[in-house]
Amino acid sequence: MIYPLSSTAPLPNEDMPKEVKEDFMEARTILNFSPRGTCALLRLAIQKLCVHLGGKGDLNADIGSLVKRGLPEKVQKALDTVRVIGNNAVHPGQLDLKDDPATAQKLFGFINIICDYLITQPKNIDSFYDEKVPDTAKDQIDKRDKGTKGS
Numbered sequence: 001m002i003y004p005l006s007s008t009a010p011l012p013n014e015d016m017p018k019e020v021k022e023d024f025m026e027a028r029t030i031l032n033f034s035p036r037g038t039c040a041l042l043r044l045a046i047q048k049l050c051v052h053l054g055g056k057g058d059l060n061a062d063i064g065s066l067v068k069r070g071l072p073e074k075v076q077k078a079l080d081t082v083r084v085i086g087n088n089a090v091h092p093g094q095l096d097l098k099d100d101p102a103t104a105q106k107l108f109g110f111i112n113i114i115c116d117y118l119i120t121q122p123k124n125i126d127s128f129y130d131e132k133v134p135d136t137a138k139d140q141i142d143k144r145d146k147g148t149k150g151s
Helices: 018-030 035-052 059-068 073-090 101-132 135-145
Strands: none
Touching (some): 035 059, 035 073, 035 101, 059 073
């Protein structure tokens, strides 16, 4: 059965930005037909994600900027894995991804992990903090931390 198209790739993180989600979903539809194309689309997705997070569009430099801002090594490795494999999908390189859906499949999970760490977790923490921590306690925290942020 060719239609409807089905995919074993995970669905995107619910907080994934729309412009990233579009490429992610397109990659899902071609996973079984073109793992190489899937990897290239997922590389494009993280480039758009980095721009969404304040990057300028040079993926390698944008990842470096996130690292300078405190990005954990494991998330950096996930980003660089998608970047390098995606680059090799479209440029002659050391990887042959034509018949490698398992590699492409893994990249979907990495992108969801990246979105969870950089978007979902901060959103959930901020929302819960705003809702549950009393304003008087927030004022005390701000006083305590005044002058220490950005040091």
